Amino acid sequence: MSTTTPDESRSSDDHCTPDALLHSAPARDVTAEDYLMAAGRDVTPKNLDWARRKMEKDGPTAIERLMP
Template identity: 50%
Template sequence: MSTSQPEASRRPSDDRATPDELLHVAPAQASPDDLVLASGRDMSPSALAWAERKLASEGRAALDKLLP
C-alpha cells in the first residue's frame, strides 16, 4: 500500500509561481487594432497608421511593451 498522493502532486503548489506561458495567451500576430486598443488611443485613421508603423518597426514587441 502506497502513501503517495498522486492527485496532490498534480495540483500546483502555493509556493511556486505560475509560468508566464500559462498566464498569457495572445494571438501570434498582433494587428494594428490590437495595438491601438492596448495603447488606450481612440480608434482613428491616424492611430491605425501609427500602429502600423510601430508594428512594422518593432513587430510583436510593440504590443508586448504595452501589456503587463
C-alpha cells in the same frame, strides 16, 4: 471560521479552467486595432497609421512593450 470549502461539498462541475483557455493575445497575428486597444487609443485612421508604423518598427514585441 474557515472560508474554504471541503471537497465533499463541491459540485461535480466545479473544476479549474485549463490555463490555455485563460490566456489570449497571441504573440503573432496581432492587428493594428489590437495594438491601439492595448495602448488605450481610439481606432481612427491616424492612430491606425501610427500603430502600423510601431508594429513594423518593433516587430512581434511591439505589443509587449505596451505592458508595464
